[in-house]
Amino acid sequence: MEYFKIKKGTFKEIAIFSLAGMLISLVCVLYLINIIVGLRTTIIDMEQQNIKRGEEFGVIIQKIIDTENESYKKNEILEPKEEDENKEQEKPLNNTQKSYYNAEESDRDLLAKILYCEGGGESVDCQKAIMSVIVNRLNSGKWGNTIKSVIYANGQFSPTFDGSMQKAKPTQTQYDIVDYILENGSTLPSWVMYFRASYHFNWKGYTPYCNIDNTYFGGMGGD
Incomplete structure (x- = not known):
């Protein structure tokens, strides 16, 4: 226990x-x-x-x-x-x-084509002078008051009646020159309204102005 x-x-x-x-x-x-x-x-x-x-x-x-x-x-x-x-x-x-010039897009195309036909192989300065002849003619009113009337004036620019205008394919260079002249005006005196290749015209009253490359520029009754 x-x-x-x-x-x-x-x-x-x-x-x-x-x-x-x-x-x-x-x-x-x-x-x-x-x-x-x-x-x-x-x-x-x-x-x-x-x-x-x-x-x-x-x-x-x-x-x-x-x-x-x-x-x-x-x-x-x-x-x-x-x-x-x-x-x-x-x-x-x-x-x-x-x-400076009231040009439509269609006018711009016409100018580029005629420039390509008349001076596409020439220098930029020469092409500016060719364009200047066209706008000088427009300003004079002797060939109409529109760009189209100046370009298509009877017997003036051969590309308009020999078919080359329809085949023309202008480059950006031609369009740039067209725009430059339309914006800034002619690079030639207002009386210079003619040009041709190789030599000056021998017309009575014709005044030579200059030649650029192989293109000769002048007008009637110029200084």
């Missing part, structure tokens, strides 16, 4: 120690939980602070961007005014050039 009592006491002690250990473990677990919760709260607070700082930084950046945009818009508004002033200054020159 005494041995049984000793064993029973031992079991009680073991139970007490076990309970104490469990309580200590529980306290430790609760302490750890408290630490973890505290850390989590701290982390959340730090994240919220970072977010707030990020938002504040974003606001600052946005203000900088808005300031730059406003500055750009102000410059953008000012620049066109300078362009408009330049355009207004250029208007008289542009209007004068564009209105």
Whole structure:
């Protein structure tokens, strides 16, 4: 019986120690939980602070961007005014050039074709002079008041009646020369209204002016 009592006491002690250990473990677990919760709260607070700082930084950046945009818009508004002033200054020159000869696109094609036929193998200066003869004739009114009437005047330009005009394929060079003369006017004196290859005409009253390449230019009663 005494041995049984000793064993029973031992079991009680073991139970007490076990309970104490469990309580200590529980306290430790609760302490750890408290630490973890505290850390989590701290982390959340730090994240919220970072977010707030990020938002504040974003606001600052946005203000900088808005300031730059406003500055750009102000410059953008000012620049066109300078362009408009330049355009207004250029208007008289542009209007004068564009209105020098009132040529339609079909007239431009006719001029390029006759130029190709009459001087396509000559230098640019020579072709400008040939074009100048045509516009001098237009200005004189002796062969009609339109580009077409001047080109197709009876017996004047052989390509119009020998079929070569229909086959002509002018290049960009001819179109550029046509545009230049239409915009800037004749490169020859107004009285120079004739040209031919190899030599000057020997008509009575004909005045030679110059020769460019193998083409000779002149007019009637010139200085």
